[in-house]
Amino acid sequence: MAITYSFNFKSYIFPLLLVLLSTHSSATSTSITDRFTQCLNNRADPSFPLNGQLYTPDNSSFPSVLQAYIRNLRFNESTTPKPILIITALHPSHIQAAVVCAKTHRLLMKTRSGGHDYEGLSYVTNSNQPFFVVDIFNLRSINVSIEDETAWVQAGATLGEVYYRIAEKSNSLAFPAGVCPTVGVGGHFSGGGYGNLMRKYGLSVDNIVDAQLIDVNGKLLNRKSMGEDLFWAITGGGGVSFGVVVAYKIKLVRVPTTVTVFNVQRTSEQNLSTIAHRWIQVADKLDNDLFLRMTFNVINNTNGEKTIRGLFPTLYLGNSTALVTLLNKDFPELGVEISDCIEMSWIESVLFYTNFPIGTPTTALLSRTPQRLNPFKIKSDYVKKTISKQGFESIFEKMKELENQMLAFNPYGGRMSEISEFAKPFPHRSGNIAKIQYEVNWDELGVEAANRYLNFTRVMYDYMTPFVSKNPREAFLNYRDLDIGVNSHGKNAYVEGMVYGHKYFKETNYKRLTMVKTRVDPSNFFRNEQSIPTLSSSWK
Numbered sequence: 001m002a003i004t005y006s007f008n009f010k011s012y013i014f015p016l017l018l019v020l021l022s023t024h025s026s027a028t029s030t031s032i033t034d035r036f037t038q039c040l041n042n043r044a045d046p047s048f049p050l051n052g053q054l055y056t057p058d059n060s061s062f063p064s065v066l067q068a069y070i071r072n073l074r075f076n077e078s079t080t081p082k083p084i085l086i087i088t089a090l091h092p093s094h095i096q097a098a099v100v101c102a103k104t105h106r107l108l109m110k111t112r113s114g115g116h117d118y119e120g121l122s123y124v125t126n127s128n129q130p131f132f133v134v135d136i137f138n139l140r141s142i143n144v145s146i147e148d149e150t151a152w153v154q155a156g157a158t159l160g161e162v163y164y165r166i167a168e169k170s171n172s173l174a175f176p177a178g179v180c181p182t183v184g185v186g187g188h189f190s191g192g193g194y195g196n197l198m199r200k201y202g203l204s205v206d207n208i209v210d211a212q213l214i215d216v217n218g219k220l221l222n223r224k225s226m227g228e229d230l231f232w233a234i235t236g237g238g239g240v241s242f243g244v245v246v247a248y249k250i251k252l253v254r255v256p257t258t259v260t261v262f263n264v265q266r267t268s269e270q271n272l273s274t275i276a277h278r279w280i281q282v283a284d285k286l287d288n289d290l291f292l293r294m295t296f297n298v299i300n301n302t303n304g305e306k307t308i309r310g311l312f313p314t315l316y317l318g319n320s321t322a323l324v325t326l327l328n329k330d331f332p333e334l335g336v337e338i339s340d341c342i343e344m345s346w347i348e349s350v351l352f353y354t355n356f357p358i359g360t361p362t363t364a365l366l367s368r369t370p371q372r373l374n375p376f377k378i379k380s381d382y383v384k385k386t387i388s389k390q391g392f393e394s395i396f397e398k399m400k401e402l403e404n405q406m407l408a409f410n411p412y413g414g415r416m417s418e419i420s421e422f423a424k425p426f427p428h429r430s431g432n433i434a435k436i437q438y439e440v441n442w443d444e445l446g447v448e449a450a451n452r453y454l455n456f457t458r459v460m461y462d463y464m465t466p467f468v469s470k471n472p473r474e475a476f477l478n479y480r481d482l483d484i485g486v487n488s489h490g491k492n493a494y495v496e497g498m499v500y501g502h503k504y505f506k507e508t509n510y511k512r513l514t515m516v517k518t519r520v521d522p523s524n525f526f527r528n529e530q531s532i533p534t535l536s537s538s539w540k
């Protein structure tokens, strides 16, 4: 096994370790695991023993523990790099011990909350380094306070659990976050977090008021003790570069007791390109109470020819009469009628939006088993100018040429345009009409199939260049995409990081993130392929 260290730890005595690792790699990594485990057990608070929470590849349940939160089967291959240890933390002190011991033993640490990282970075590294996973799915308490309309939510909770616990106490409070209930709070909130309340209330991070973070020294900090800069960084800059988020305190938002949903379908034969062109003219300007998404995929028509199906899944914070009146005025081309609309409670709309059949009990939101698991690839883009009818027609032709293409257009505007692009690391605010999500799912396992589909999604992305943002071509951090640049943390890590850093955060926020990083984690302990690098000496 060739172990290459490209990371730059000037202060560590690396050469010795390198020799040990490269000459006796398997024996040495066993003993590294032993020494690391010993350190963990020594450090653990005796009232919260770590015994029984440590899984090495020798434990028979290691594969099932690892696989339990692999949410992209592209990273469930025998060739996928595996950790040398998994710690299923039961208590924050377990994470503190892991950080301190990993630093001592110079091991690469991965933090996994819900495991939905699109590139698997919470349990995979492409750096050839031995690594371990701190899995915090057990840290999932949720304490909702109706009096002050807030909740403390641990990072291992899922969005479905958060929604369920809020709705359990109130039918007029909610939280703006993603639409997939199995997504974890830890990755989702720290990376921004958007969902169908975005046009009314902004992102998850726009509604976070406090946090608990374990820093590189193993210290447990809150907003006050970490300071505003670090709090800013972990509300949209990704937690992974700065520490381990244990919990967030969120501000709940008000929703009507009755909301309205629909999900109408229009195919190419039903003037989809005209509707799409109109959508892109109005979607970001519609009432803030309305979130009207537009998705495209390829289906066969009744003649067996490929055609495009558009779906328009919608949430409206009001009743169906008001919704239809509003759409007849602003978007009559869609042709929505009262009979398309369904009135329900907000929590039922969460189930509807994630495709559970009407009438599914809300306890389904507590299930940690996703409705579907398969290999996939996601990419993102931002649209700042309208796209013509012909433009949409050409996009549809390209989708038909390639396989399994799905494009989802998420409307921006509303509250999103009112918040400064510097308020949080997430910079995609006013001036954006929509974000595109490219999604390719497939069923075949293996690297060969993956490469074929990865190529299709890249071809589609290239094709979209004239329609989307440029300089930089912006991207959404929670839609992690290693195609848009990686950091080997070499000499020019700051410059290397600009490639994806400017896409995810734009220039000013990227720079501020690197400054926070340099202050709180100067040795770059918390890192991955797209983490925030420290400022290199030439930039100081």
Ligand SMILES: Cc1cc2nc3c(=O)[nH]c(=O)nc-3n(C[C@H](O)[C@H](O)[C@H](O)COP(=O)(O)OP(=O)(O)OC[C@H]3O[C@@H](n4cnc5c(N)ncnc54)[C@H](O)[C@@H]3O)c2cc1C
Residues within 6 Å of the ligand: 071, 110, 111, 112, 113, 114, 115, 116, 117, 118, 120, 121, 122, 136, 155, 177, 178, 179, 180, 182, 183, 184, 185, 186, 187, 188, 190, 191, 192, 193, 194, 195, 238, 239, 240, 241, 243, 244, 245, 246, 478, 479, 528
């Ligand atoms: C099916 C599906 C639907 C999605 N829908 C949406 C959506 O509607 N809106 C949206 O915004 N995004 C959505 N996403 C993207 C999702 O928000 C991100 O993948 C998010 O990072 C997942 O968080 P996680 O905790 O589940 O993932 P993980 O894989 O556990 O973590 C993701 C990243 O965060 C780091 N991390 C995890 N926990 C912590 C922690 N406690 N402290 C510090 N760092 C941590 C990990 O190391 C990793 O780098 C979706 C993803 C999937 C797979």
Ligand SMILES: *[C@@H]1O[C@H](CO)[C@@H](O)[C@H](O)[C@H]1NC(C)=O
Residues within 6 Å of the ligand: 051, 052, 053, 054, 055, 056, 058, 059
């Ligand atoms: C894993 O195996 C080791 C050695 O047999 C054992 O001490 C430990 O308790 C096991 N861990 C778990 C979680 O079962």
Ligand SMILES: *[C@@H]1O[C@H](CO)[C@@H](O)[C@H](O)[C@H]1NC(C)=O
Residues within 6 Å of the ligand: 067, 073, 076, 077, 373
């Ligand atoms: C992941 O791979 C393992 C080993 O091939 C397999 O047993 C398991 O079913 C896979 N997980 C899923 C969800 O398919």
Ligand SMILES: *[C@@H]1O[C@H](CO)[C@@H](O)[C@H](O)[C@H]1NC(C)=O
Residues within 6 Å of the ligand: 141, 142, 143, 152, 153, 154, 247
């Ligand atoms: C919720 O309250 C319980 C009981 O007081 C406490 O143990 C837990 O840590 C709290 N969770 C959060 C996230 O504050």
Ligand SMILES: *[C@@H]1O[C@H](CO)[C@@H](O)[C@H](O)[C@H]1NC(C)=O
Residues within 6 Å of the ligand: 269, 270, 271
């Ligand atoms: C498509 O648009 C044309 C022209 O505006 C219109 O006559 C026709 O009825 C529309 N077709 C459908 C299925 O809506």
Ligand SMILES: *[C@@H]1O[C@H](CO)[C@@H](O)[C@H](O)[C@H]1NC(C)=O
Residues within 6 Å of the ligand: 298, 299, 300, 304
């Ligand atoms: C469409 O038809 C082709 C064959 O003509 C078939 O292979 C494919 O599975 C069909 N696609 C869908 C989505 O039904």
Ligand SMILES: *[C@@H]1O[C@H](CO)[C@@H](O)[C@H](O)[C@H]1NC(C)=O
Residues within 6 Å of the ligand: 318, 319, 320, 321, 322
């Ligand atoms: C629907 O909402 C509108 C606007 O909020 C309100 O005026 C109207 O009375 C409501 N209609 C019904 C049937 O509840």
Ligand SMILES: *[C@@H]1O[C@H](CO)[C@@H](O)[C@H](O)[C@H]1NC(C)=O
Residues within 6 Å of the ligand: 402, 455, 456, 459
């Ligand atoms: C990628 O897919 C395109 C479109 O099918 C094809 O023309 C091209 O040869 C493929 N490239 C690779 C490297 O497979």
